[in-house]
């Protein structure tokens with residue numbers, strides 16, 4: 001049994017964890033739910049030794065666990081699966097598998113390979129030991145990380161929002177793996193925002209709010225109850241809004257391009273003013289590549305990009321920026337926010353009104369205050385992005401959007417956001433349609449695509465398989481198409 | 489400024505003084521006596537203070553130059569070479585430009601700044617367009633600069649009659665910076681240095697340029713997404729850093745050697761790195777820390793005269809100081825990463841004035 005006893009973790013006056021006590025039985029999958037900034041990641045990091053709690057104790061099968069060292073936590077059998085596992089990208093799968101193993105100085109490749117194969121077979125993964133990790137999808141990297149942690153003999157597996165970046169198929173396989181592991185006596189902690197997932201996979205759930213444990217439940221439980229526990233109130237989903245599309249804002253014509261793992265082949269997509277077009281498809285089917293072409297980050301080998309009637313093919317990101325294209329990347333800390341700079345400094349850099357040579361800190365500060373309030377970013381103008389919770393980083397990125405945009409290009413816009421904030425964000429985004437802003441976005445969440453798009457473009461292996469009217473299709477139909485087949 | 493920085497510095501200075509004291513004691517000297525001599529030898533009289541300031545000027549300028557490039561995430565190891573090229577430029581102008589002192593000196597300083605800046609831009613172009621890591625580019629250019637100076641000294645600019653590596657002939661009187669009273673230090677170089685430090689401080693703290701530089705230094709990808717032309721900013725950082733190094737070169741030629749010598753940089757480019765590390769990349773701290781380093785450099789030569797201790801002890805002291813800072817900083821960061829995350833600290837993450 002795993003016991004977290006009265007865990008406290010404060011950052012200044014902020015109580016990220018405020019006396020959390022949770023007990024989890026062996027062989028069970030335990031969900032951790034909570035709105036953005038509730039303290040879920042903090043609690044998991046304490047458990048895995050990434051940070052030290054101010055007070056509290058962790059016990060595994062009655063024995064007190066060491067804190068504040070990932071290495072020692074691992075040795076005691078606690079492993080954390082990162083949302084986007086960090087590997088040594090140029091190294092092979094096998095080399096990464098062997099990292100961190102208590103090994104003699106001379107590496108024993110054959111034993112390691114045998115173990116990798118055994119574990120992969122056991123869970124039905126197909127991991128080629130010799131390919132570089134760079135070529136794996138995020139889902140495959142998670143699989144690699146899972147078998148690596150297993151080979152280190154962990155007894156507790158923590159997953160912090162593991163499904164936000166993987167395809168539905170990979171998710172099914174991940175869930176099957178988790179069930180097998182639980183069957184073998186593993187304790188699995190599963191952090192997620194997606195209530196259906198928690199409902200599907202977990203045996204029990206603990207709900208955090210503002211750093212405190214506010215409820216626990218044996219599953220299944222009605223979704224509304226969970227929502228109420230998470231937010232302290234019911235969330236009403238706003239009705240679908242539509243706007244009349246007008247002129248084409250972006251006209252991507254016969255785009256062909258080879259980009260890392262996918263080859264786009266003769267893709268044409270148009271987005272009109274006030275129109276929302278969603279791109280569906282398995283991770284790496286070409287949607288991301290097309291978004292990057294639309295944002296000017298990639299130039300197509302063939303085909304043309306026209307924005308607002310002007311041909312911008314191959315003119316680059318900054319030219320697109322000038323044309324009113326705004327790009328929201330999936331990798332928030334990698335290519336959106338700047339670590340080490342405060343929220344205020346972010347607004348001084350990319351505020352609504354550009355700053356002159358001499359910075360007006362007061363203006364930056366008041367602008368930052370207003371915007372983080374509007375997007376309810378939990379943090380202050382002096383917070384740095386790395387101190388914000390995952391969902392709050394996303395909100396900050398959205399809050400930094402300029403006022404006048406003709407085309408908004410987004411990868412997973414609500415990734416990691418709880419339902420309340422996702423709803424809030426989309427309300428803000430759709431409000432921009434009254435300014436005739438066009439929206440082109442990709443998402444792995446079929447419900448999001450269906451709820452907010454006017455049209456859905458389904459990608460498969462670099463080609464467009466179908467263009468659907470969002471009001472005349474359903475998630476089942478899209479699910480089939482994403483897998484490359486028509487509904488049978 | 490943050491209290492962590494001050495605590496780190498205090499810890500480091502205390503620790504290294506303690507170790508140095510032990511070192512003196514091991515050599516049979518009374519450590520207190522030695523420290524007293526060190527103090528007297530560096531700031532004990534007007535003349536000694538003036539000598540310390542002569543070292544302080546180029547060291548502070550080199551450190552200011554490094555603050556700019558570090559902020560942009562660049563390890564500009566080429567400062568040493570940029571100082572030398574600045575010195576060459578100043579010497580050239582002082583030899584070629586005629587007229588009153590004011591004209592000669594202004595011309596020499598301007599030429600030195602341009603020369604240093606262009607030399608740094610070369611490392612920048614190699615990095616930005618050639619993909620050459622700025623550390624290697626800078627080191628290579630350091631060697632080329634030293635070679636050029638030596639060539640000029642024994643070749644085209646050799647002393648009348650004798651070719652000697654000890655330097656060119658002394659410059660004309662018009663090219664000597666005006667002194668303060670009888671002392672060697674000039675108010676011109678002091679004023680320029682103070683102005684440069686204040687300029688860098690304000691640039692990093694109050695301008696969008698400085699903020700963009702910091703953004704580029706912390707995360708090139710994010711900065712680019714925010715619409716900042718990262719390459720251009722890196723080049724400007726190189727140019728600006730080189731200008732400050734070039735200014736240091738002119739101070740060395742016009743205010744100290746009064747001729748071109750092969751090692752006109754005096755190692756200040758490298759010592760400047762230690763100053764900046766100790767200052768935690770903050771412009772506000774480089775002036776006092778550089779002064780402390782200059783005092784140790786000058787004071788230990790006095791120690792050598794009086795106690796027979798080799799002046800290399802100055803280098804030992806400075807090295808200890810930096811090791812202690814890195815230790816203290818690393819220790820504090822280790823405590824702090826627990827609060828932040830497991831991310832590795834980068835110089836640029838703390839660059840500038842925050």
Ligand SMILES: Nc1ncnc2c1ncn2[C@@H]1O[C@H](COP(=O)(O)OP(=O)(O)OP(=O)(O)O)[C@@H](O)[C@H]1O
Pocket residue numbers: 011014015016034035036037038039040041042043378379386387388389390391392416827828829
């Ligand atoms: N290093 C830090 N410094 C200061 N505050 C922090 C730090 N890390 C986290 N916090 C704060 O602690 C609170 C809890 O953060 P945590 O990351 O645990 O939230 P979360 O429940 O995982 O949210 P999300 O669903 O958005 O990922 C947040 O308000 C966050 O801003």
Ligand SMILES: [Mg+2]
Pocket residue numbers: 040041042389390391
């Ligand atoms: Mg989180």
